Amino acid sequence: MTFEEIKALDEQYVMHSYGRFQVAIDHGKGATVWAVDGKEYIDFSAGIGVCSLGYGDPGWVEAVSTQAAKLGHISNLFYTEPYAKVAQKLCVRTGMSNVMFGNSGAEANEAMIKLARKYSFDRYGKGRGTVITLHNSFHGRTITTLAATGQDKFHNYFFPFTEGFRYADANDLDSVEAVAGHDVCAVMMELVQGEGGVLPLDLEFVQKVAELCAKRDWLLLVDEVQSGMGRTGSLFAFQQYHIQPDVVSFAKGIAGGLPFGGIMANEKCREVFSPGTHGTTFGGNPVAAAAACHVLDRMDDAFLAQVKEKGAYLRQAIEAMELPCLGKTRGLGMMVGIDVVGEQTNSQLAAKLIESGLLILTAGPGLRLLPPLTITQEEMDKGLSIMKAALL
Template sequence: MTSQEIFDLNDQYVMGTYGRFPVVIDHGEGATLYNPEGKKYIDFTSGIGVSALGYGYEPWVEAITAQAKKVGHTSNLFHLEPPVKLAEILCKRTGMDKVFYANGGSEANEGVMKLARKYSFDKYGKGRHTIITLKNSFHGRTMASLTATGQDSFHNFFFPFVDGYRYANANDLSSLEAVMGDDVCAIMMELIQGEGGILPLDQDYVSAVAALCKEKDVLLLIDEVQSGVGRSGSLFAFQQYDIQPDVVSFAKGIAGGLPMSGFMSNAKCAKVLVPGTHGTTFGGNPICAAAGLVVQETLSDAFLEEVKAKGAYLCKAVEGLNLPCFGKTRGMGLMLGIDVAEGYVNKELAKKLIDNGLLILTAGSGMRMLPPLMVSYEEIDAAIAIMKDVLGG
């Protein structure tokens, strides 16, 4: 089909819930994508952080194909090898104790918050159920995860929202202490606020929050839906903050392009959720888990160091352009943001770049760069050249 034919079918049959760019993706290789007519795009989105290994990565394709030939789904009433092996690797690499699998980031965060409330209910009884999140955060689009999201722009239309949430300013311990109370069971935060603008939290603040949680037996919940699975330059961003959370959610890159998510708990929380208290039909799908095993095999310590090096190279190259529309860069690994100067609109800049062959994202008022972790230096240089040509005037 041509791009126009696909546009027409989309307009006729697909709900208009996304502000899609007028681009059709047909196939890809590495960090480069092509439309049906052969137009080339350097991909700095990786499906919003999902396609960690890029496109056409043979070990990933082979693992999916081999598992599909064996069994595609059986439900969680039976045992399967791939999700068990993946859970073992995740726990050993993070120091966590148990894994629960789900399908998307919102669902993973719902499970995390259910676990926190049940932990507190089991130990303290009713009334200790409030979860504190940070302003400018984003935790999902289901009702509870949407309520947990600390951005007023998302809190509309779907009233009434879920009870039991309060918000504190990021990097402001006094703001957090002001909303603490005997009814709080958990504090949930992204270590790098993704949708809010690629804003890493301060080390001292994170350490203080972790200490506060330990003092009050309040669970520390870390949302690594976007920052996890190598994106920050370590397997999980919390490993660079020298903390050990009670529960960590993950999604996006975990299966390199297939729908998979979940959360890990420490030993304290490992037995909170028991049969009948939580579940999901497709979580731990063996094809997704087989893909996830390839992701873990690929993300060696040396590979993760290269992610950091590529991120530093990319930031230096963007700032070296001295474009009038761009300010400083920020972020960790290959989860990077660019400040947009006053007088410019990030969505307009994104459209210009996309029209000229660079797929890029926005976040907050800035730009967001999430290239596949396997992006080559040649592809980075090609993207920088597009920025210079398109935005340098």
Template sequence: MNHEELKRLDGRYVMPTYGRFDVDIDHGSGATLYDLAGREYIDFASGIGVNSVGYANPKWVAAVTEQAGKLGHISNLFYSQPCARLAQQLCERTGMANAFFANSGAESNEGIIKLARKYSFDKYGKGRGTIITLKNSFHGRTITTLTATGQDVFHNYFFPFIDGFRYAEAGNMDSVAEVAGHDVCGVLLELVQGEGGVLPMDQAFVHDLAVLCAERDWLLLVDEVQTGVGRTGTLFAFQQYGIIPDAASFAKGIAGGLPMGGFLANDKCSGVLGPGAHATTFGGNPICASAALAVLDILDEEALAAVRENGNYLRARIEHMGVDCLGGTRGLGMMIGVEVLGERSNRELAARLIENGLLVLTAGTALRLLPPLTITREEIDKGLAIMERTLA
């Protein structure tokens, strides 16, 4: 099959919900991808942060292959080793108490919203189920997580939305106070607003928010769907902010390319969701859990230090390129936003870069870079050379 044949097949049978770039991807190795014609691309996108350990990583491939030959699925009516071992690894490396496994970021965020509402219901009864989220946030595309998302652009078409969410200005405790009330049970935030433009939260704001939540017995819920699993240079971003959230969701990079998500709860919330209170058929799937165990094994402290170093290297190189259409950078680790200047949009610049062999993303008005966390310095330099040559 060639590129045009694939496009016709996709156009005929796949629902047209995605604005695709005119590129197909057939296979890859490390952070280098190839299309059906054999053309090479350097990947600064990693499947929107999913392919955390790159492509065809030998340790990841071995873990998935071995488990696929033993047991693909059994359901949560029975015990399985990969699920329990993965929960242990995540808790021991974060200081959290226990884990729930799901299939996607939206489902994971639904879970922590339910956790907060049940915690409050069990302790205070009805009438205390409102969640405060932040403007410019993004939490998923189900009706509930769309409602939680603080961007009007995502809200059109799907009315009516559910009740129980209010929006505050990021970084503004006065704004949080304005929307607070006796009916609030939790605050949900991203420590780096990903879809909103790669915007890190201020440390002081996060600290003050954590103090307020503790004082009012609101649950502090951290959406780590994009920031988690090493993306920001620590296993979870909250470990750089000096807080222990009541719950933190994760997805994207956890299984290195397989669909998996979930959330961690602290000691206070570890027993809130008992048998029958929350469930999902595929949660903790043995193959996905085995893949995730391989990801965590690969992302040891040395690898996380390399994420921080390579993130700093990428940002410094971009800021010193002297390219008129690019401004400053921001982010944590290898979650990087690059401001776009001039008349061309970030989408136009992304299309030009992809056409020339560098896969990038957009977010807000910025270019967004989410390379595989195991990308080599040689691959980084190749990608930067394409960026400079294309945008000069």
């Protein structure tokens, strides 16, 4: 089909809930994709951080196809090998105790909130279910995760929102304590605020919040939907902050392109969910779990070290260009934010870059880079050349 034919079908039959760029992607290899008209694009977006191993990775394709031929799905009323194996790999690599699988980041964060409230209810009874989150955060698009999100622009249209959330300023412990009360059960935060602009939290602040949670028996909930699975140069960002959360959510890059997510809990939260208290039909799907096993096996110490090196290379190269519309960079690993300066908006710059052959994302008022973690030096340099030519 041509681009115009695909677009016409989309316009007629798909809800208009996405502001699409004028490109229809057909296939990809590595960190390069091709549109239906044959035009080549370097991908600095990875499906918003999902395609961690890029496109067409041979080991990933083999893991998915082998499992699909063996068992595509079975309910969680039965055991499966991929489910058990990926749970073991996650716990061994992180020091967490156990996991529960779902399908997306929003669903994982919903589960994390439910676990925190049930933990508190089991120990203290009713009236202690408030979760403190941070201004400028983003935790998902369900009613509850929108309520947890600390950005006013998301708090519209879908009233009434779920109650039980208060917002504190990032990197300000006094602000956290100011909104606290007897009804608090948890603090929930992204260690790198992704949609808010790729803003890493201060190390001291995160560690002080962890201490406060331990002192008051609040659960420390860490949203690693975007920052997890090698994106920041460690398997999870919390490992660089030298903390051990009570619960961690994950999704996006874990299955390399398939819908997969979940939460990991520590030992004191091991028994919070009992049979019937939470569940999801597709959570731990065998095909997605097999893909996740392969992704985790690839992310050894050498792989993660390369993620840090590639992220540093991209940031240094972008700042060295001294482009008039771009400012400083920030981030961890290959989760990179770029300040936008001048009269053009980040959306205008993103459209110009995509038209020139570079897929890129926006976040807050800036630009965001989430390339496949396997991107090659050649692909990085080609993408940087496109950026320079398009924005100079």
